[in-house]
Amino acid sequence: MIVFRYLFREVLLTLSAVSAVLLVIIMSGRFIKYLAQAASGALDPGSLFLIMGFRLPGFMQLILPLGLFLGILLSYGRMYLESEMTVLSATGMSQQRLLAMTMAPAALVALIVAWLSLSLAPQGANEFQLLLNKQDALTEFDTLEAGRFxxxxxxxxxxxxxxxxxxxxxxxxxxxxxxxxxxxxxxxxxxxxxxxxxxxxxxxxxxxxxxxxxxxxxxxxxxxxxxxxxxxxxxxxxxPKPDVSNDVTDRDAMPTKSLIGNPEPRAVAELQWRIAFPFLVFIVTLIAVPLSRVNPRQGRFLKLLPAILLYMSYLSMLTWGRGLLEGGKIPLVLGLWWVHALFLVIGLGLMYWEPLRLKLASRRSAEEMTRG
Structure with a gap:
């Protein structure tokens, strides 16, 4: 239990730090974009922070899985570098048990991501589009500022x-x-x-x-x-007379309950996209645990770049699969499950390849000693 609490704390602390940095970077970029629109008169300057608040759940559903992935890589990489994992391994900590313990913080993150992607993010996107509709209904004199064209x-x-x-x-x-x-x-x-x-x-x-x-x-x-x-x-x-529209046409703003049972390809693709994020959390955890295993001589950042590329490939294939679903180019029943299955196989391969390789090497050495 002490080891479990230690691992849980290390992963969550690193996850929080990484997610905070990513959130600041993404929010700053978006805020600059909206600030430029407000400066040109396309948005009301007084609604900028309200807009950022509506967009926050959508940002967090993307940031948290990546934060967990990097958090596992960095925290476990440090433990390998400082030989803490070596000590745990000597006391009977296997990779499978380490993965099982890591699934606890992953489950917590998956629940938060599911809440964001299925409920909060669509609500925020809906309020964001309604706010934009109100902004479009403003005349140029409602956003006019003295001394500015x-x-x-x-x-x-x-x-x-x-x-x-x-x-x-x-x-x-x-x-x-x-x-x-x-x-x-x-x-x-x-x-x-x-x-x-x-x-x-x-x-x-x-x-x-x-x-x-x-x-x-x-x-x-x-x-x-x-x-x-x-x-x-x-x-x-x-x-011009203001014409406020309450119509919400953005697919990201549609309530999840209205997508369930809807046979249209766009609705199926959107529902599959929202469901994909909780599954993404567990699969990237499976991938991150074996990738965090490094040699102290190599440093803990050796596998960081390949790991990030692998994560981006996962997210890119989900985006590509979403487009295929919307275009009706793949069966709706197949959905995005094939992408999850592909990276699940990759994760299992990374998890069991190293122990299998060591086992085969040990058997080969034993056979050579027997022959000698």
Whole structure:
């Protein structure tokens, strides 16, 4: 029991450290991406941390299996390097018993990963898509910032204001340029609006207007001398009416219960993908235990790179198999089980190859001594 607790603690401590580092790296990359979208006006800056929270379960279901895999390699590799495994082996600790003890933390991680992939990650993806739908319904004035040019997603209009009140109702120093995209080259004119101040109004029918005061409007075609300038006291611009969609079409956001029994290839592929992660945990544990066995003279990082490549091959084949399932190129009954079976065979081969090789070498030496 003391050995079991020691191994359990070593694996979980290393798993926590590795997972924390991986999480920081992945979350930082995603946060930079969303921050760039917020800077361009595509996202509301106030919702960035909410978005990261919704995406966290999806990140964790990918990080935890890799963290466990590296945790076993690093912790057991250190124990081999410091001859702790040699001492345990001398007291009767076989590779099979070591694997059985390692399956305990693996089972804990598998339960957490199953909870994430089957429940939390789809819920987070659903909330993330609903939030994006709300973001798409915002007008350019809902994300407008003073002193910054704000462009629509299609690039048809660019808006700028020098000052903006906190309630976004009043603007000053307004500049708006809009492209009129007609089929004829003569109709592809540009309109430029400048105004001393402006305000947003919501009419009784629900329509939203930007009312500009004391400004000019310039219309014309680039490269042609047919510009027209109009001075106005009050000018109204109709803003697009927000249309919030509650439809969720992303397959990652579909509840797991709606995928069960669904015969469509995309639904089957998504369900198989979610189920794959708990199985992945046990199989990579089977692979990691024999790969962590190193010679003290070689160092514990000798097998780290091949092990990571093997893990990435496993994950890549699952992704490839998912695509084949969605395309109907392999039977739905087969699913992704063939990938698990392949790496299960690899894990068993790694587990029993070294003892078998030593046994054959010992038998060969005995035969040579008998002949001598």
């Amino acid at each position: 704000q462009s629509l997603s299609d690039g048809s209009r660019v808006t700028y204001t020098e000052e903006l009140t906190n309630d976004r109702a009043h603007l000053s120093g307004v500049f708006i340029t809009q492209k009129n995209l007609g089929q004829d080259a003569k109709d592809r004119s540009i309109s430029v609006l400048v105004a001393e101040k402006g305000r947003q109004e919501v009419r009784a029918d629900g329509s939203r207007w930007l009312i500009l005061d004391n400004g000019y409007r310039y219309d014309g075609n680039p490269g042609l001398a047919d510009y027209r300038a109009i001075k106005y006291d009050t000018y109204g611009v109709l803003l």
